[in-house]
Structures are given as structure tokens and as C-alpha cells.
Amino acid sequence: MKAQKAEAFLPAIGVVGLLAIWSLATWQQWVDPVLLPSPAATFKSLSQGMDDGTLGFDFAKTVYRTAASTLIAAVIAIPLGIVLGSSERLYRSLEFVIDFFRSTPASAMFPLFLVLFGVGDETKISVAAFGAMLVILFNVAYGVMNARKTRLLAARVMGASRLRVLFDVMLLESLPQTFVGLRNGVSLALVIIVVAEMFIGSQDGLGHSVFEAQQLFDMPRMYAAIFAAGALGYGLNLLFLLIERRFVHWSGK
């Protein structure tokens, strides 16, 4: 029992260790304090930024853009992935195109999307959606294609029609893989959104906040924004994991 309690605190060791080294480094001035502010200064800036709303606003903007792009990607990719996955011949005929664009860095698409959508939110969201969509599509299609043959046969033997097999078996069989796609998709969307906020005519968002703080040499604020972005990425991944554990309880079992 005691040992189990101790187990739960293991992840804290890394955090405490990092903070200790960081504090030591700034206290001993191993690094130029302009480049690396103390943890205290950084977290003060983080809490202030969240309190007075400047960082909070940027945070909310990034959450909105990431959520919007992931949602668009999922709405397009999940039904499409099911259709493609349910016919292996269809998927094989499109596989190269999907793999090619999946392997293309989405950031290379920015200029094209700028021409199409201008410098507003649409460009950022659509580039991120484009990247996330291909990742989700690929995973959903493979989830459907890799549905256990025995399970499909079992459903057929029990008199399930093709449509029934699709909805009762293939769809549920693909869910664990779909969640892999969603988690990868939302991570990719966040990366693309933050990059887009830095460089393409953006006035807000975490990417803009990091970039602006760096330009103004406000290092505590820059580190604070980086931490906020990190927390967002970690939180989104955790959120999808929790949803998966709740609704896809058989995953990995």
C-alpha cells in the first residue's frame, strides 16, 4: 500500500528535478539571465498573463483554431475513412495519393492556402485541418480494413447484412485506431496552428505571443507562452485519451 502510494509520485520526480536544475542554473548564473529567466519570474509572468487576460486571450484563440481545424478534419475524414476502408480495392487505388499528401509537410501548403483564403483565420484553420484530416483518414481507413476477419465472418454467419456488418462490426472495430488518428491529428493541428500564428500576419494566438515576446526580448513572457502551448498540447492528448478510455473500453484488450 505504501509502495503503491509512492509509485503515484514517481512522475513528480522529473518535474522537481527539472525545476531544481533550472533554479540552480539561474541562481548560479550559469546561463545569461536575459536568455534564461528564473522559474519564479517565468511562472509569475505565466500567472499574470493568464490573470490579466493577455496570455489567456492568446491561449483561447489557439484552442479555438486547433479545435475548429480538428473538428473539420474529423467530420470529413471519419466518414471518408470508413467508406475507403470498407473497400480495400478503393483504398488501394487512392493509397498513393493519401500517403503522398500525408507525407508532405503541411507548412509547405501555407503559400497556396494564403492565395486561396487570404491572411485570416481561414488559412490557418484550413491548413491545419488539411494536415490533420489526412492523418485521421489514414488511421480510420486502416482501422476498418484491419477489422478482424473472424469477427466479420461471425456477423455474416449470424445473418448480418453488409450494411449491418459495416455499422455493427467494422465501425466499432475501427474505433481504437480512429482514436490513434484523432490524437495524432490534434497534435499536428496544434503544431501547424502555432507556426501559422507566428508568421502569417497574425495578431493573436500562442504562436504570436511567443514570437512577439521574443521580438521584445521579454523572456519570462516568452517562456510562459511556451509553457502554455506545452500544457495545451499535453491537455489535448490527455482529453482524447480519457474520451477513448470511456467509450472504447475494449481498446487493447
Next chain:
Amino acid sequence: MSAAPPAANLQSPNVSTAAPASEPAQRPHVTVRGLSKRFDKAIIYNNFDLDIPRGELISVFGPNGCGKSTLINMIAGLVPPDAGQILFDGRRLDEIKFGYVFQNYREALFPWMRAFDNIAYPLKMMRVPPAERRSRTEALVAHLGIKLDLDLYPYQMSGGQQQLVSILRALVVEPEIMFLDEPFSALDYEMTLFMREQLQRIFLETGTTTILVSHDLEEAMFLADRVLLLSRHPARIAAFTPVPAARPRTDATLSDPDFVRTKAECLEVFQREVRQA
């Protein structure tokens, strides 16, 4: 599996309680005529005929790769034959109700459904209303006296329990024939012994014509009224041997002189067929 009207003589209750007579008394339940099947160049079946008596448990046994599973898969409609006719008391497969139990229970059950819903699923496919599905499933479990927590998900159960759920799922439609493809070969020995008991009890209760593929001669004989011994492919019937032992069979059956003698005969036939390679 269609919702065809049940045949008049759906299950014959008496046949299974005694050792079968050496000649089938009634006309056969399943008739296989002129069955042919090839995979690439290998001829698995060539003009194969077989009669399966009603209400008996038949074990199919033979050398590796001789087409044991292929035979029941063709009879159960999972694998299309190249030629030939298979009739069930004169009717086609789509006119009867049947149950099929896969070797790999882990992949045959639906992990997103509780055991209860897994068992009731074929009834849903037959468009049985939910209340009746529930009562029929409960009745089946109670009738067979099976102790299982049906609120569990398959992955929360042991392998034997999962296979028992598979067997119940096959039985819930009140099939006139059951197919089991090496149902216990993924289980450990202790569980296999327990499951033999369970299957025998279920068979005694329902008297459903059952075709079981086995790769274990003792298991094949312990469960069967007759053992169908196949030759190497193209498969012939090497022997169709009645097992001379009354039911319910127990551990003592395994050392019964008649049983032992029959087993030795079967083994001899088997080894003759293996050597003919």
C-alpha cells in the same frame, strides 16, 4: 440463417441418450453429394458424398491439411464449394437455422458488447423484439444451468467462459444444426476438460445435430456418437466409426475396454492414412 418456419422434427430428444445404432435408423439430416473443392492446384474434395444422421454429434478427424475445417465450412456456407449439393432434410442452408462456433473465440465475440448482448445478437439479426430477445437468452442460460456473469465484457472473462458464450450465442436461435471448428484448441488442458463436460451436457439437453472438428482423437471420440475419419486430400471417408459408449460419458469412459478398442482402431486407420502420403 433465415427465419424459416421450424421443421416439424426440429430436435429429436431420444437419440443422444444411448449409444447410436451402427446404422442410422432415420433418413439422414444432412446429405452431401458430389462435393468438389480445390485450392489452387490441390484437390481437397473430389466428388465427395456424406450422410450425417439426425440428432447425433459427429467428430471430424483426419491428417493435417486434409480439409476437416473446409468440410464444415462448406456445409455451413462459409466457404463456397466448387461443385456439389448440400441439403438439410431436403432444404438449402438459407432455409434453416444453424449455429457456428469459431476456434478463435477472442476474435469471434464482440468485445464492445456484454456477454448477454453477444449471446442475443443473432436474435437481433432475426428481428426478434428486445423483450423476447432478453427472455429467450435468459431461458437458454437457465435451461442449460450455466453459471456465468453475463454482465461482463468478453475481455473480462477466461478463455473457457468466452468460448461458452460463443456456444450459447450459436444455440440461442435454437439451431437445427451446430458447427464447431476446433472449439477448444485455444484453451489450456484444464479448461478443455471442463468445456468437454459442458458441451456434452448441452448436447444431451438439446439433442441438436452437431458437427465438431477436432485435432485430438481422444476428444473427438469422447464427445462423438460417430467419428468421421478422413483420408489425406482429396479426402475420402476412411472410416465412419460409431463410438460404443453410453452418455453421459465420464473419465471412466476413457478407460472402458470398448472405448479403448475403438480408439485403437481409429488410430490404426488414421496412421494408415497418414502413411499414404
